Amino acid sequence: MGDETLLYELEPRIGSGPFSYKLFGPRFTLCTVNDGKELRLFLETASSLETLRAFFGVEKASLRDVMGIFGRELWVGDARVKREEDFFLSEVFVLDIAGLVNSLEFRGGICTGMSRDPELKKLFFRRASSLQNRASRYRSGELSIKAQEVRRRIPNVLLGKLLALAESKKGLMELERLLEASSSVPLRFVNKRVKDEEALGKALDPPNLGGFWGIIFGERNEIIWDEENFGEVIKLPDPSLHRISFVRGSPLPSLIPMRMGKGSFRIGKLEDGREFRLSVEDLYRHAYLIGQTGSGKTTFLKLLVHRIHEIGEASVIVIDPHGDMTVELKREIPHAKFFHPTRAPFSMNPLELPRAESRDHAITLATDILLKVFKEVLNLTDYAVNVKYMLQVILRTLYQEKEEPTMADLYHAILGLYEGTYVLDVKDIRWKQSVEALQRMREQTFISALSRLEAYANDPLLQKLTGKTSINIEEIMKPGSLSLFSLPKAELGENVTRLTASTIVMKLWFEALARARLQKKRTPVFLMIDEFQFVADLPIIETILSEARKYGLHLIVAHQHTKQIPDDLLQSILTNCGVKVAFVVGGEDLSKLGRMDASFAESLSKALTGLRVGKAVVKMTARAGEQQPPPAVVEIDGD
Structure with missing residues (x-):
């Protein structure tokens, strides 16, 4: 690839409006590849990423990604017009490239490229002048007509590239046969076996005339597109007709506040490949996560546990009504304190009094x-x-x-x-x-x-679970402590899970208040609650959201959909939480979550409809002196 160009993988954005190939820039190569399961689009261009994101989901790609589709090697056929006359006089038009690639029964693809090479028009002008001189010399009407035709084409000529890609020589021959049958002019192909990324990069580079000597003495059988009709040649795959992944909705801006240095950590990357970071300080104003089952919510919760615990300046306490996440975390962080009704028994008396003045x-x-x-x-x-x-x-x-x-x-x-x-x-x-x-x-x-x-x-188990408290709440709130409460509702039942989870929340809140009353250091405590609806009815939740920051208690709550909690509590959460993270949601949630940022409400709703598993819309609250950042779509780091 040229120094000024980059390779991207694109996914069509549904509902983005009319598309023009001109946004790809003055030089580009677009490859439509059938990987055996679906179509994939790769674009080599110097065009702005922000421009591309208006019409596509965009990921940075590499030549290795393309090679990986085909294996250790692939075969490339570089198309040429058979007759030199067609270079100057005939328009190359290839019918339904996306449909052709979609129909392949082997791994293969077609690349179309173009360049607005200024020397091309000069070349055509010299050809038209040469033909006109010969027409005058020989008094030839035929040559005069050809000269006029070449001159007519000068404003719209584009230097083109047409490549066939296939996993085998046999496949390449079949694909070249299909291309020639679909072409408006006879074609021939220069074939070669490509065994490394460097050779593939040269093949995919946008076309050029090869410098001065190439212009003077070069071949006259390269592909020439007509600008007026090139849009039909480079028509993109249609997700309603072709097997191709797509994204929905409008893109969100990618202006993000900088979070670097001690206390900051990476959580994922933006569509343009830049990393997205949070800091512990961002989480002091609480965090809210929402997303359907399997959307990537649990992966993100675990990521936060690891990153906050690694910083080591805070206590992390996790309440897990499913039980699976805390089991995984205990396996990943063996020194964590693990509490489970039967595997690691503990007791938490709901009636135990908090520390108070009297x-x-x-x-x-x-x-x-x-x-x-x-x-x-x-x-x-x-x-x-x-x-x-x-x-x-x-x-x-x-x-x-x-x-x-x-x-x-x-x-x-x-x-x-x-x-x-x-x-x-x-x-x-x-x-x-x-x-x-x-x-x-x-x-x-x-x-x-x-x-x-x-x-x-x-019940003997519940007697033990709700008997004399066996956990030193003050101890698990010390900096660097990680406590995992596995409360599987499948074993305990929903009421017991709710009561136990509520008891933990209450005791932590009372202890946070006691620290303040007793003038003890208010080191940060992050209380992470999955299946938040189990404690959402606790009256102290609203109090914690609005007041707990000054007592050093910070909530990170997660659940599946907005109907699980009262609407007034949702409004309080969206108002008070400094970090809001929305994974895949649907139905009424799309409009309700638009409240995360009223300035981007419509774009937010559209962006939420297009999220895939592992991607989320993240909205951060600005710190003092910062401009309020817009929501951003972030691909969350995996385990």
Whole structure:
């Protein structure tokens, strides 16, 4: 390839509007290649990448990529017109190149190239003058007509290239036969076997006349295109007709803030090949990930865990309701603390009080949060008012009776109230009404509700899981610590997973507040929550999003679609999260996620429709003194 040209692989962009080959620049070679499965487009050009991205998905490519399609070698046929007269007088037109390549039953391709070589017009002008002189000398009307025809063609002549590529000599002969049958003028081919990238590069270089001596003495049987009709020759494959990958929607700008130095790390690359970096500081304002199953979301979460942990100045805590991601991370980072209900047992008592100025203050803090969690877990909507008040009284009583009551204690207290065996001396008419309402419940309704708590009293695993807390929360929040909580909902059930995940979040929040109250150093803690919907109803989530940064607690949350969380919470997330990452989504999510950047809402929605697995739209919030960067499409680094 020439020093000024680059090789790209292109994918047609659906909905990009009318395309003109002129955006490829004044010199280029475009190859349409059948790799045995689908068509692939390779372009050698000096044209601007930003210009190409308006009509294509663009990736930098190499000659090795092209060679790799064919194996260790390939055969190349360089087309020529058979008659010198056709060079000056005939228009070369080849019909339906994309369809021809699409129909191949072997690995092969066709390359069309052109150059606006200024010497070409001079060559044609000299030919026209020569013909006219001869016509005058010999008084030949035929030569005079030819001179006029050559002169007529001068404004529109393009120096051309037409190559046949095939994996074997037999395939090349077949492809050359098909090309000649499709050509408007007779062709011949100069064939050669290509065994290395250097030879392939020379073959693919855009055409040229070969300098002064080439112009004076060179062959007169190269390909000449007519500019008015060349657009039909170089027609691109149509994804609705041909087997070719494509991208959707409008491209987003690729203006990105620079993140270099300590605390920064690479997460992927832009379409133009430039790397895209984040910094730990960007994540201080929380991060939000959304994407369908299999879109690449988990790969990105793992990447963040590795990069943040490698920097070593923060604690990373992962809550994984599927369980698979944390198992993989433990295998990749053996020194990480791993917690699993059966493989690495731990206990986390939801009723354990947070550290506070006083026990009464701690009870007030915990009771308010626990009531809202239990309302979700118990699902007692018909009796919500009575249940809330009754639980409030029971919890306060249990905290007075025991240093650390458990879920089993709560179950037995409610059951005792229902059966009349547990009597609380509460001199409050409202309490009496609540107990009477509880006892008037139909037995089936009560059993249905209480069964959600019964497992905590009778199931040995859940008794252990929600018994006396075995984890030192302060310890796992120390810098450099990595803690992996594997909470597989398939084993625990959704309610237990929700309660356990909620307990971890609450305890971390209370500990973050305690650090501030006790004037301890607020080293950063990154709490990463997959399947975020399991804790999205926690009332402290909104508080954490808006206030936790000053306490050193930073959320990185991920889930699959926007219907899993309330719309007001989604708005809060899009407002408060400094890094927003959207993988493949669909339906209403496309319009909702346009809120990530109102200035690019339409382009955002279009870009989201065209994402492939492993690619995401990333929106970062500017730091002080920076201009707000637009969203960018990033190919996320793999494992």
